[in-house]
Amino acid sequence: MRAVVWNAREDVEVTDVPRPDPGPGQVLVQVAYNGICGTDLHEYYGGPIFIPTEPHPLTGRCAPVVLGHEFSGTVVEVGRGVDALAVGDRITVEPTYWCGECAPCRAGKTNICTKVGFHGLSIDGGMAEYTVIDQGMAHRLPDSVSLQLGALVEPMSVAYHAARLGNVDGDGTALVFGAGPIGIGLWHALKGQGVEDVLVVEPSPVRRASIERLGAQTLDPTGVDVPGYVAERTKGLGAAAAFDAAGVKPAVEAALASLGPSKTMVSVAIYERPIETSLIQLVLREARIQGTLCYTSSDYRAVIDLMAGGHYDTTGWVESIAIGDILAEGFEALHEGRKMKVLVDPSA
Ligand SMILES: NC(=O)c1ccc[n+]([C@@H]2O[C@H](COP(=O)([O-])OP(=O)(O)OC[C@H]3O[C@@H](n4cnc5c(N)ncnc54)[C@H](O)[C@@H]3O)[C@@H](O)[C@H]2O)c1
Ligand SMILES: [Zn+2]
Numbered sequence: 603m604r605a606v607v608w609n610a611r612e613d614v615e616v617t618d619v620p621r622p623d624p625g626p627g628q629v630l631v632q633v634a635y636n637g638i639c640g641t642d643l644h645e646y647y648g649g650p651i652f653i654p655t656e657p658h659p660l661t662g663r664c665a666p667v668v669l670g671h672e673f674s675g676t677v678v679e680v681g682r683g684v685d686a687l688a689v690g691d692r693i694t695v696e697p698t699y700w701c702g703e704c705a706p707c708r709a710g711k712t713n714i715c716t717k718v719g720f721h722g723l724s725i726d727g728g729m730a731e732y733t734v735i736d737q738g739m740a741h742r743l744p745d746s747v748s749l750q751l752g753a754l755v756e757p758m759s760v761a762y763h764a765a766r767l768g769n770v771d772g773d774g775t776a777l778v779f780g781a782g783p784i785g786i787g788l789w790h791a792l793k794g795q796g797v798e799d800v801l802v803v804e805p806s807p808v809r810r811a812s813i814e815r816l817g818a819q820t821l822d823p824t825g826v827d828v829p830g831y832v833a834e835r836t837k838g839l840g841a842a843a844a845f846d847a848a849g850v851k852p853a854v855e856a857a858l859a860s861l862g863p864s865k866t867m868v869s870v871a872i873y874e875r876p877i878e879t880s881l882i883q884l885v886l887r888e889a890r891i892q893g894t895l896c897y898t899s900s901d902y903r904a905v906i907d908l909m910a911g912g913h914y915d916t917t918g919w920v921e922s923i924a925i926g927d928i929l930a931e932g933f934e935a936l937h938e939g940r941k942m943k944v945l946v947d948p949s950a
């Protein structure tokens with residue numbers, strides 16, 4: 603079967619690998635779509651970051667690995683003892699592996715397991731015609747949720763989990779920095795959680811136009827004083843929460859300066875560089891910075907429910923490509939900012 607294999611930094615190839623067999627408790631999934639994530643780009647241009655070079659403590663695997671952690675597909679074979687799934691089920695996959703024994707796992711926070719691993723980074727993933735998963739990693743898709751949407755559940759769950767951690771009151775103003783796929787996910791999630799007033803801050807005119815077409819109100823931080831605008835709009839209350847999905851100093855500074863007293867800036871960005879800034883605004887407002895990583899099963903279920911209700915709109919920001927085009931039309935196009943979200947179709 604064809605698969606996208608990460609061998610080393612800047613060495614990713616589409617090649618033939620053996621089709622895997624499902625073991626006990628596992629199913630074979632025929633992959634429909636697998637999204638390319640910023641993490642995959644980081645592994646390609648600057649990795650290995652999450653890809654293990656020594657056997658991973660939970661999967662026992664290390665590079666080379668088949669990439670792909672954002673995917674949907676159909677169950678085509680079930681292993682011994684599988685009772686939760688049947689051949690023909692349309693599913694999306696929660697790609698995390700956790701130990702179940704460390705302190706975060708015991709507290710139900712499996713997303714921050716001290717040994718956390720990912721399907722498609724710590725073991726062969728979904729950028730392939732087929733992949734094998736443990737049955738517990740699957741979430742069935744309702745008929746009204748397409749396989750394209752199914753491949754977006756993973757990044758949308760990242761944003762949903764982050765949105766929850768902002769604790770926004772329904773009538774407060776939420777500020778999202780960055781209108782990439784995660785920022786778009788935050789906008790959908792906050793609206794889905796009942797937050798009416800969401801402002802999206804984004805310097806790129808193309809990206810602003812893209813999220814505006816979905817109905818979002820945007821601000822251009824190169825032309826507007828964001829904290830001043832927010833203060834005026836909220837009659838001095840400040841933002842009820844700010845979300846950093848940009849990961850750069852101007853976004854962090856504007857977010858902290860826009861927050862209301864005792865409110866939270868949620869850091870979802872994976873910061874590439876250290877950010878040197880004063881935290882005096884944080885101190886003066888008794889504000890907080892809250893990190894967020896991935897999701898748990900309840901976030902997946904909430905996103906799938908919202909999708910079934912028609913809440914997520916992919917118009918204008920999602921496209922699919924054939925697996926053979928992964929480098930030119932996938933990694934390079936995303937790296938150069940020519941595309942926003944690309945789904946790989948392994949059968950094309
Ligand atoms: N915490 C997690 O679990 C998790 C999971 C997935 C992704 N991430 C991270 O989330 C971040 C967002 O992901 P993405 O795929 O949307 O990234 P992206 O690079 O597509 O989007 C970032 C956006 O920020 C914008 N930006 C730049 N400067 C800005 C500024 N001053 N103010 C506002 N916006 C600005 C960029 O123009 C861009 O549109 C990345 O850092 C990614 O690594 C985190
Ligand atoms: Zn991802």
Ligand SMILES: [Zn+2]
Nearest residue numbers: 701704707715
């Ligand atoms: Zn654990």
